[in-house]
């Protein structure tokens with residue numbers, strides 16, 4: 001047997017003479033005496049040791065079988081996934097005027113029509129639900145709660161359809177948090193509301209500058225007041241967008257929230273993300289953890305620093321995990337307010353990446369998305385592959401004009417991943 005290509009080996013900071021081994025492929029972790037490492041490579045471990053390390057993914061039978069396993073990574077995920085996710089952009093309107101808003105000039109009074117909403121429901125019921133055990137809708141905007149009536153109608157119909165088919169239906173809101181309160185949450189939970197992602201851009205003074213109402217008034221007090229009401233009812237993921245100038249002040253936001261009674265017991269996850277100037281042409285929408293990346297030098301310090309500050313205060317952060325870009329997963333679609341269909345919220349409004357129309361039900365292939373652009377010698381040889389898979393297609397397209405090239409994150413992983421793995425161990429989370 002041979003060591004896997006996709007492992008990190010890090011000296012244990014608290015136990016001299018020991019190493020931390022982390023498998024990016026299996027997400028497993030083990031602490032080993034460093035004397036065992038050469039024996040992993042020369043094949044002189046005992047059968048029992050080899051068996052354990054094989055089971056945890058640190059040893060593999062041979063290089064070609066591991067390579068084959070990686071090449072089929074998304075085939076396996078797609079074959080075994082019993083849940084489909086559909087993102088619906090209810091509007092492109094907003095009651096806030098954040099200077100960095102990713103919708104840019106596309107923002108305005110554009111709303112999902114009743115016909116388009118009905119077509120999205122029809123698509124979910126006829127083309128997604130029959131082959132899945134559960135359906136999750138992510139309601140995005142603009143600000144989705146400016147479309148509360150449509151949101152409620154779509155959720156009610158899908159809740160009923162899923163119930164009568166014996167399937168599970170849940171939905172999440174990606175909201176600025178100004179229009180959600182305890183009463184609305186109480187009304188939406190029985191329809192399937194399970195998660196809310198909100199954004200607070202630092203302590204009150206910073207946030208009010210970064211996320212003001214259209215009138216110019218600050219939104220911090222209202223968002224935090226609302227959060228206290230609904231946080232006990234749903235899983236809340238608190239996000240926040242920082243800059244090189246603001247990130248050092250974000251720990252103070254956490255202290256202010258704790259003083260306000262918003263504790264780890266009622267906040268599911270905290271994870272802040274940069275507004276990175278490298279990609280000034282495009283800011284990522286609220287995307288799954290891991291979508292956003294940059295190797296700007298200040299970020300390589302900011303990312304582990306903020307993670308540490310969050311963990312130190314007892315809040316939960318997403319664990320280091322595989323990069324699952326929705327472009328590689330079958331069945332996941334994004335329906336824009338005008339019925340256009342895409343594979344990622346960040347691609348909305350880019351006609352070259354429009355893959356269908358929910359009103360006509362006509363879908364095209366996604367050749368332009370260059371599936372498997374990471375199936376190169378360089379990526380297959382790279383230990384970070386399971387956490388990267390070629391990075392973000394959207395950012396790759398912004399940089400190179402097409403999705404054929406990768407958005408390489410090597411420098412970022414080199415600078416941050418080992419620290420993040422050690423944070424997991426030293427905080428007792430692993």
Ligand code: SF4
Nearest residue numbers: 291325326344392394
């Ligand atoms: S292209 Fe993929 S990785 Fe990039 S934002 Fe969209 S889903 Fe995330």
Ligand code: SF4
Nearest residue numbers: 379382388408409410
């Ligand atoms: S894009 Fe870069 S970091 Fe990602 S797997 Fe390929 S070589 Fe590794």
